[in-house]
Amino acid sequence: xxxxxxxxxxxxxxxxxxxxxxxxxxxxxxxxxxxxxxxxxxxxxxxxxxxxxxxxxxxxxxxxxxxxxxxxxxxxxxxxxxxxxxxxxxxxxxxxxxxxxxxxxxxxxxxxxxxxxxxxxxxxxxxxxxxxxxxxxxxxxxxxxxxxxxxxxxxxxxxxxxxxxxxxxxxxxxxxxxxxxxxxxxxxxxxxxxxxxxxxxxxxxxxxxxxxxxxxxxxxxxxxxxxx
Amino acid sequence: xxxxxxxxxxxxxxxxxxxxxxxxxxxxxxxxxxxxxxxxxxxxxxxxxxxxxxxxxxxxxxxxxxxxxxxxxxxxxxxxxxxxxxxxxxxxxxxxxxxxxxxxxxxxxxxxxxxxxxxxxxxxxxxxxxxxxxxxxxxxxxxxxxxxxxxxxxxxxxxxxxxxxxxxxxxxxxxxxxxxxxxxxxxxxxxxxxxxxxxxxxxxxxxxxxxxxxxxxxxxxxxxxxxx
Amino acid sequence: xxxxxxxxxxxxxxxxxxxxxxxxxxxxxxxxxxxxxxxxxxxxxxxxxxxxxxxxxxxxxxxxxxxxxxxxxxxxxxxxxxxxxxxxxxxxxxxxxxxxxxxxxxxxxxxxxxxxxxxxxxxxxxxxxxxxxxxxxxxxxxxxxxxxxxxxxxxxxxxxxxxxxxxxxxxxxxxxxxxxxxxxxxxxxxxxxxxxxxxxxxxxxxxxxxxxxxxxxxxxxxxx
Amino acid sequence: xxxxxxxxxxxxxxxxxxxxxxxxxxxxxxxxxxxxxxxxxxxxxxxxxxxxxxxxxxxxxxxxxxxxxxxxxxxxxxxxxxxxxxxxxxxxxxxxxxxxxxxxxxxxxxxxxxxxxxxxxxxxxxxxxxxxxxxxxxxxxxxxxxxxxxxxxxxxxxxxxxxxxxxxxxxxxxxxxxxxxxxxxxxxxxxxxxxxxxxxxxxxxxxxxxxxxxxxxxxxxxxx
Numbered sequence: 025x026x027x028x029x030x031x032x033x034x035x036x037x038x039x040x041x042x043x044x045x046x047x048x049x050x051x052x053x054x055x056x057x058x059x060x061x062x063x064x065x066x067x068x069x070x071x072x073x074x075x076x077x078x079x080x081x082x083x084x085x086x087x088x089x090x091x092x093x094x095x096x097x098x099x100x101x102x103x104x105x106x107x108x109x110x111x112x113x114x115x116x117x118x119x120x121x122x123x124x125x126x127x128x129x130x131x132x133x134x135x136x137x138x139x140x141x142x143x144x145x146x147x148x149x150x151x152x153x154x155x156x157x158x159x160x161x162x163x164x165x166x167x168x169x170x171x172x173x174x175x176x177x178x179x180x181x182x183x184x185x186x187x188x189x190x191x192x193x194x195x196x197x198x199x200x201x202x203x204x205x206x207x208x209x210x211x212x213x214x215x216x217x218x219x220x221x222x223x224x225x226x227x228x229x230x231x232x233x234x235x236x237x238x239x240x241x242x243x244x245x246x247x248x249x250x251x252x
Numbered sequence: 253x254x255x256x257x258x259x260x261x262x263x264x265x266x267x268x269x270x271x272x273x274x275x276x277x278x279x280x281x282x283x284x285x286x287x288x289x290x291x292x293x294x295x296x297x298x299x300x301x302x303x304x305x306x307x308x309x310x311x312x313x314x315x316x317x318x319x320x321x322x323x324x325x326x327x328x329x330x331x332x333x334x335x336x337x338x339x340x341x342x343x344x345x346x347x348x349x350x351x352x353x354x355x356x357x358x359x360x361x362x363x364x365x366x367x368x369x370x371x372x373x374x375x376x377x378x379x380x381x382x383x384x385x386x387x388x389x390x391x392x393x394x395x396x397x398x399x400x401x402x403x404x405x406x407x408x409x410x411x412x413x414x415x416x417x418x419x420x421x422x423x424x425x426x427x428x429x430x431x432x433x434x435x436x437x438x439x440x441x442x443x444x445x446x447x448x449x450x451x452x453x454x455x456x457x458x459x460x461x462x463x464x465x466x467x468x469x470x471x472x473x474x475x476x477x478x479x480x
Numbered sequence: 481x482x483x484x485x486x487x488x489x490x491x492x493x494x495x496x497x498x499x500x501x502x503x504x505x506x507x508x509x510x511x512x513x514x515x516x517x518x519x520x521x522x523x524x525x526x527x528x529x530x531x532x533x534x535x536x537x538x539x540x541x542x543x544x545x546x547x548x549x550x551x552x553x554x555x556x557x558x559x560x561x562x563x564x565x566x567x568x569x570x571x572x573x574x575x576x577x578x579x580x581x582x583x584x585x586x587x588x589x590x591x592x593x594x595x596x597x598x599x600x601x602x603x604x605x606x607x608x609x610x611x612x613x614x615x616x617x618x619x620x621x622x623x624x625x626x627x628x629x630x631x632x633x634x635x636x637x638x639x640x641x642x643x644x645x646x647x648x649x650x651x652x653x654x655x656x657x658x659x660x661x662x663x664x665x666x667x668x669x670x671x672x673x674x675x676x677x678x679x680x681x682x683x684x685x686x687x688x689x690x691x692x693x694x695x696x697x698x699x700x701x702x703x704x
Numbered sequence: 705x706x707x708x709x710x711x712x713x714x715x716x717x718x719x720x721x722x723x724x725x726x727x728x729x730x731x732x733x734x735x736x737x738x739x740x741x742x743x744x745x746x747x748x749x750x751x752x753x754x755x756x757x758x759x760x761x762x763x764x765x766x767x768x769x770x771x772x773x774x775x776x777x778x779x780x781x782x783x784x785x786x787x788x789x790x791x792x793x794x795x796x797x798x799x800x801x802x803x804x805x806x807x808x809x810x811x812x813x814x815x816x817x818x819x820x821x822x823x824x825x826x827x828x829x830x831x832x833x834x835x836x837x838x839x840x841x842x843x844x845x846x847x848x849x850x851x852x853x854x855x856x857x858x859x860x861x862x863x864x865x866x867x868x869x870x871x872x873x874x875x876x877x878x879x880x881x882x883x884x885x886x887x888x889x890x891x892x893x894x895x896x897x898x899x900x901x902x903x904x905x906x907x908x909x910x911x912x913x914x915x916x917x918x919x920x921x922x923x924x925x926x927x928x
């Protein structure tokens with residue numbers, strides 16, 4: 025089977041979002057998760073620019089340049105939404121009021137260390153944004169990333185090689201070929217893409233894996249990527 | 253001449269309030285000052301319970317138990333007013349956004365130390381309220397108090413005997429018989445009630461006085477106290 | 481399943497507040513007391529409470545009933561003095577006898593420490609109280625020539641706050657000076673219960689919401 | 705004499721911002737940039753500025769014009785990376801050559817430090833950035849088993865912020881996510897200038913005011 029595409033990864037994460045929770049979705053792949061939360065759920069999507077209750081993307085004629093999320097996307101508000109200023113928004117984040125934040129990452133270590141802000145591109149300025157606040161203080165930090173780098177190297181490691189975003193913060197990792205949690209004993213595998221053996225998953229991972237007793241197949245619907 | 257009554261003291265302080273300023277008026281005598289600010293002035297009266305722009309007391313039929321100042325008085329709002337929560341109100345105070353606070357006091361020392369919160373009544377619990385925040389952080393702290401205690405002792409001292417509210421904070425003192433400022437050299441007298449000699453004022457004061465070259469008579473209109 | 485934070489009775493609204501809890505009560509200067517909830521807490525009767533409340537004695541609040549009922553071990557406040565000329569308040573009687581603990585803070589420090597707990601800040605420096613008895617034993621540090629006192633955050637187990645209008649998400653509006661300590665206390669406590677005048681069947685418009693429902697767990701519609 | 709904070713031109717609105725000033729600029733994610741005022745500041749031309757701005761490079765802000773004009777000595781921000789695939793931003797060009805100073809802060813620390821300056825708090829502890837390069841050299845302390853970093857406040861000489869509606873007292877409303885850093889920056893700066901869409905001849909109703917005019921010194925009515 026093919027590795028999950030980013031929409032299938034978003035679908036998979038969406039299945040684990042609980043009703044009634046407050047979630048913050050990182051730029052890039054994670055924002056797609058909200059499309060796969062069951063429609064009858066009341067999930068409050070917080071965006072760190074102060075929107076409490078982000079709705080779907082705005083249609084072209086409803087787009088308002090003042091109604092944007094932290095990724096500059098023109099969005100709508102859900103019923104029950106409100107908007108606060110940045111100081112209040114980060115007070116909410118840092119104060120532990122976000123149930124789950126879903127972040128992209130470059131690397132995750134088996135102790136939960138996260139590296140997702142500085143991939144050392146020459147000459148480019150640094151960009152940290154709200155990642156460190158979210159990673160340090162959300163009640164749960166879930167990472168969504170491809171299992172391996174473009175060159176095939178591991179992103180799940182015994183220790184991060186890139187600058188850290190926060191220490192010991194990641195609780196779960198959703199990749200294109202597996203679902204794992206971070207435990208005091210390191211990475212624990214819950215789901216593997218059919219066709220990938222435990223040995224292959226271990227070869228593609230830079231830290232020792234343990235497999236949950238109920239480890240099962242990682243299965244998602246077919247979801248086509250939009251035409252480029 | 254008789255010492256000023258509390259309304260005449262309020263009138264005298266009111267003459268020194270500048271147009272366009274933000275003032276906080278302490279409980280007791282100081283709240284009366286707003287009645288003597290020129291009517292064409294835009295003075296924003298802040299009350300530490302969050303009202304920015306307190307207006308006159310509410311008439312009996314307009315009184316609203318949710319629209320009260322920090323002294324539990326039912327008030328109105330001035331044009332341009334708004335209401336914020338207590339955390340924001342004290343952020344405003346502590347951040348130096350209040351131009352002048354006018355506070356009552358038990359004692360003021362010649363270095364500007366203020367004692368106005370604990371007069372050591374046996375068995376009574378302590379009450380500090382917002383006094384320490386206002387005294388520490390308003391741009392100017394003015395005190396309004398009788399020059400002497402009921403027993404005739406001095407309230408203006410070389411060092412306070414009662415627990416301090418804040419150190420080196422008082423800029424001006426308005427009493428029933430004099431107007432003084434606090435300078436690096438101690439108390440400087442600007443106005444004295446006619447009929448009180450410099451020697452008598454010094455006798456009634458517990459710290460050395462200096463007299464300003466332009467020291468003049470403390471004169472106010474007749475203002476009768478309301479019937480008790 | 482839709483979020484629905486309304487509770488049918490005051491008893492349900494305060495259920496679960498147990499012995500030893502730190503309970504925050506909103507209200508100041510006569511406005512913003514959640515007296516219906518305070519009454520229900522007295523009925524529930526947990527012991528050894530720590531109350532975080534601006535005044536231990538305000539005549540328009542029912543705080544004194546909790547104290548008089550012997551449910552309170554400690555009060556953290558900025559005012560603990562009764563204004564009743566005829567005698568001492570319930571708090572003062574117990575205080576005189578050494579049967580209740582007291583922590584007095586300047587009002588700005590009181591509310592900033594609550595805000596800090598809700599904002600993930602364990603401690604901060606403030607100029608307030610430097611050089612006074614209320615800073616005794618606290619760490620002092622000089623920044624740019626001025627002295628500051630280190631103050632710690634005050635987290636709560638429960639907050640009972642009063643507001644005007646609520647919707648099913650727990651979004652709140654406040655009337656006038658009713659707001660006071662409610663928003664900060666709601667951010668700082670694990671269980672937040674709001675007693676409101678009325679319930680809005682439609683969502684409160686985004687720009688009218690004064691406290692996000694993210695901070696509110698239960699609503700009691702109590703009328704005016 | 706009535707308070708009247710309106711200024712007739714953008715030049716009058718930014719007058720007095722001098723060499724070496726620390727200037728705060730609101731705006732995030734495309735909303736809330738006071739670009740008219742930023743343009744006037746470029747015309748005014750003070751040198752050696754320190755900019756406090758969330759992004760050194762956002763394509764919808766005119767911040768880069770101040771940087772490209774060589775007016776900026778240092779930037780304090782949470783994002784200094786241009787998204788322009790075709791090359792480096794004005795900031796990145798100068799940064800590469802070592803001709804501009806940079807202080808990068810996590811966004812929550814960035815805005816909390818601004819809020820702290822406006823709230824009279826010189827320093828506070830935060831969990832954010834503990835154990836990372838951005839905490840290098842900063843004091844660390846453990847509270848209740850968790851490690852925190854000591855961060856200092858960021859005061860400004862001037863703030864240029866964008867809002868929706870103003871009245872003559874300087875009270876402001878904000879549209880949607882336009883609010884972002886404006887309120888905090890307004891509390892933290894000595895001179896606060898708001899560029900607004902429209903002016904209200906009547907006072908903005910108390911419950912609609914989002915930032916008190918106490919924090920605002922000058923208003924420029926700039927249209928949409």
